[in-house]
Amino acid sequence: MLHKITSTMLFLFALAGVNASAQINLTDYSHLVSNGDWSLALRQALVEALDGGDRVHIPAGTYVMEDFQPIRDGFNFSVVDIQGAGRNVTTIRTNRFWIDAISILKVKGLAFQGMNASGSGPQDTSLLLLKGASTVEFRDNSVNNGAEGLVTVYDAGSYDVSNNLFSNSGVGNRTPGGKQSGTALGINEATSGVVAYNTFTGVKGIGIFVGNAYTQSLTINGNDVTNSGYGTGVYVAGDDGSVLSNTQNVSIQNCTFHGFTVNGIRINGTNQTVSNNHFYSGGTSAIKAHFLRNSTISGNYINKYGSGTGIELVALNEALAVRDVDVTHNTVLNAGTGIAVTYSGNATYSDVALEYNTINESSYWGIAMWHRIGGFGTRIVGNTLTNSGSPFAYSAMNLNTQNSPFVASNTVNGQAGSANYGHIYLNNVHDATFSDNVITSPNCVDRSYGGFMLNHCEDITVTNTRFTNIDDPGYRLNPGVLNIFFSGSTFQFTCN
Numbered sequence: 001m002l003h004k005i006t007s008t009m010l011f012l013f014a015l016a017g018v019n020a021s022a023q024i025n026l027t028d029y030s031h032l033v034s035n036g037d038w039s040l041a042l043r044q045a046l047v048e049a050l051d052g053g054d055r056v057h058i059p060a061g062t063y064v065m066e067d068f069q070p071i072r073d074g075f076n077f078s079v080v081d082i083q084g085a086g087r088n089v090t091t092i093r094t095n096r097f098w099i100d101a102i103s104i105l106k107v108k109g110l111a112f113q114g115m116n117a118s119g120s121g122p123q124d125t126s127l128l129l130l131k132g133a134s135t136v137e138f139r140d141n142s143v144n145n146g147a148e149g150l151v152t153v154y155d156a157g158s159y160d161v162s163n164n165l166f167s168n169s170g171v172g173n174r175t176p177g178g179k180q181s182g183t184a185l186g187i188n189e190a191t192s193g194v195v196a197y198n199t200f201t202g203v204k205g206i207g208i209f210v211g212n213a214y215t216q217s218l219t220i221n222g223n224d225v226t227n228s229g230y231g232t233g234v235y236v237a238g239d240d241g242s243v244l245s246n247t248q249n250v251s252i253q254n255c256t257f258h259g260f261t262v263n264g265i266r267i268n269g270t271n272q273t274v275s276n277n278h279f280y281s282g283g284t285s286a287i288k289a290h291f292l293r294n295s296t297i298s299g300n301y302i303n304k305y306g307s308g309t310g311i312e313l314v315a316l317n318e319a320l321a322v323r324d325v326d327v328t329h330n331t332v333l334n335a336g337t338g339i340a341v342t343y344s345g346n347a348t349y350s351d352v353a354l355e356y357n358t359i360n361e362s363s364y365w366g367i368a369m370w371h372r373i374g375g376f377g378t379r380i381v382g383n384t385l386t387n388s389g390s391p392f393a394y395s396a397m398n399l400n401t402q403n404s405p406f407v408a409s410n411t412v413n414g415q416a417g418s419a420n421y422g423h424i425y426l427n428n429v430h431d432a433t434f435s436d437n438v439i440t441s442p443n444c445v446d447r448s449y450g451g452f453m454l455n456h457c458e459d460i461t462v463t464n465t466r467f468t469n470i471d472d473p474g475y476r477l478n479p480g481v482l483n484i485f486f487s488g489s490t491f492q493f494t495c496n
Helices: 002-021 026-032 039-052
Strands: 023-025 055-058 061-064 077-084 090-094 096-108 111-114 126-131 135-139 142-146 149-154 158-162 165-169 185-188 192-196 199-203 206-210 217-221 224-227 232-236 250-253 256-258 263-267 273-275 278-280 285-289 292-298 301-303 309-316 322-328 331-333 337-344 349-355 358-360 365-375 379-381 384-392 395-403 406-408 411-416 424-435 438-440 452-455 458-463 466-468 475-477 482-487 490-492
Touching (some): 023 039, 039 055, 111 126, 126 142, 135 149, 149 158, 149 165, 185 192, 199 206, 206 224, 224 232, 250 263, 309 322, 309 349, 337 349, 349 365, 384 395, 395 411
Parallel strands (some): 023 055, 055 077, 061 090, 096 126, 126 149, 135 158, 192 217, 199 224, 206 232, 232 263, 263 285, 301 331, 309 337, 322 349, 331 358, 358 384, 365 395, 379 406, 384 411, 395 424, 406 424, 424 452, 424 458, 452 475, 458 482, 466 490
């Protein structure tokens, strides 16, 4: 029995010894500190950690590493594993902390503080650069005070950026190309990853930027992003048609966005999902896309976008830049336009479905779909468009140059603002079906304004529409309208 106990104890002691030797303390290299700078000390600790596959531990305290770039000095590590005692107690003050690794790059439990973030100061485009590793983990850190960007993940395989605090990017107010520069987290030429449960505050520029190359899988989940200057919350891929093939399977979900001057989310690519995000205040649009295919935008909540648009799909530069996109079960409140689908230049779109969305108190339009040569495959089904505070400035629904749209089971409730637009305005629409829609004016003021307005339309079928407080026949025909068939409509008046 004594022998067994002794063997067990020896084994435990040996195991404890192995765990202890798996950690190297930065302070053991304090003799390499030069003029208060710990850069050489950390570099040497990483060199010696390679021999045993060890982690470099940085104890509580504040360490200056003004310009830490091992690869510049000929050191390219296969593995980098750095862990602080916690972002509340271990701080690295730096103007440049750039690390390259081949296999694994881990940074955890540290606070990075930019030293000189002035516009003309020494900081580069990113305070931290994590480059080259097949696996990158950046967790439980904080990064603050970047003249431009805070953290860039570049040329990586898989990456995990989670539970971090990013604050005050772009404080140098640099404006290359006339736009505010200050991306809090940039991801470029990286294959797949997770960006989750991070908090971004004081972002002057873009919160999370994903470059338009190589991304094949990315989940952006549970982040909170607040903008304090020009910019966008999450920007996925550039405005170039190549994103349709090289940026795929990105999911942005359960995030919250506050106060953006441009977009909350700019999403481009193929097989993308934008779901269950919340947007409060903002700029030109909460969600916007230029190149998007086989994608879904669903369950998002958007409030107080002023004159901006809740969800905006703008096909850009090429044929079918936007195709097979479902916009479903979203809520848009107090926007200029609830949902807009349109084009720029010679671009086209097709097969866009707007289904079961709730759009309240739009200043201009609830739903607007405009096309250059005639959109195909449009479905507008089960949406609720309500204005109770003031009349629709133009119309609740505006369709311009559409072929064969199917519009069914929608509810429109609000006063038409103009005899020129009505509740549903159709211009140059052909072979369209409108069925089982409900159109209600809350009172009998200007009741002749409401219902359908048709202009240069052909082959339009309107069936089983219920009109309330709108004059019979519920539509007005302008020149150029041919082959219009109305049937099954009912009229109800709740006022005199």
